[in-house]
Every structure is written in C-alpha cells, then in structure tokens.
Amino acid sequence: MDRVMKLASKTAVVIFSNSTCCMCHAIKSLFYDLGVNPAIYELDEEPKGREMEKALQRLGCNPSVPAVFIGGQLLNSANTVMSLHLSARLVPMLKEAGAIWL
Incomplete structure (x- = not known):
C-alpha cells in the first residue's frame, strides 16, 4: 500500500494499468489526447505488480x-x-494539479 501511495503522489497524474487491458488503453489515450504526460505503471510488467494490484483493491478500486x-x-x-x-470537470482538475497548462 505504501509503494502505491508513494508512486501516486510523485507526479501530477499517475495511472496504474495492465498492458493488455482495453479500458486502460482508452484512459491512457484520453490523457495523451488532453496533452497530459502521466506516469504509467503497467502492473503486469512490474516485479511487484500483483501486490500493487491488491493494494489498489484495498483502496476501493474494483x-x-x-x-x-x-x-x-x-x-x-x-x-x-x-x-x-x-x-x-476533468480538465480543470488537471490544470489545478499542474498536469496541463491550457
């Protein structure tokens, strides 16, 4: 859980993903189209990805x-x-976080 929260607070936008997930691809594409350069962690490629996935579930991600x-x-x-x-409401959130400067 600590690792997930630490990574989540490092940059303005962080996406935890799986490289083969179509919804993950759609969300990443949306952020790229908005001009955001998110930090992306592909859990199926991370050495501790399974543990990170369980931590996200404990945070309520389902x-x-x-x-x-x-x-x-x-x-x-x-x-x-x-x-x-x-x-x-997404773009104003991104501006406030410093992820975009439109």
Missing part, C-alpha cells in the same frame, strides 16, 4: 485497473474519469 490518481487523489475507475471528462 476492478483494480485502470486506477488513476490526479494530484495524489484517487479517481478510482474508468467510469469516474469518463464522467469527469464528459461533465467538463
């Missing part, structure tokens, strides 16, 4: 990926990210 942190705050699921984007 499914565990994609798990998105903006400014150290867990957004939880792809549904949450997409809802924020569709309601025009």
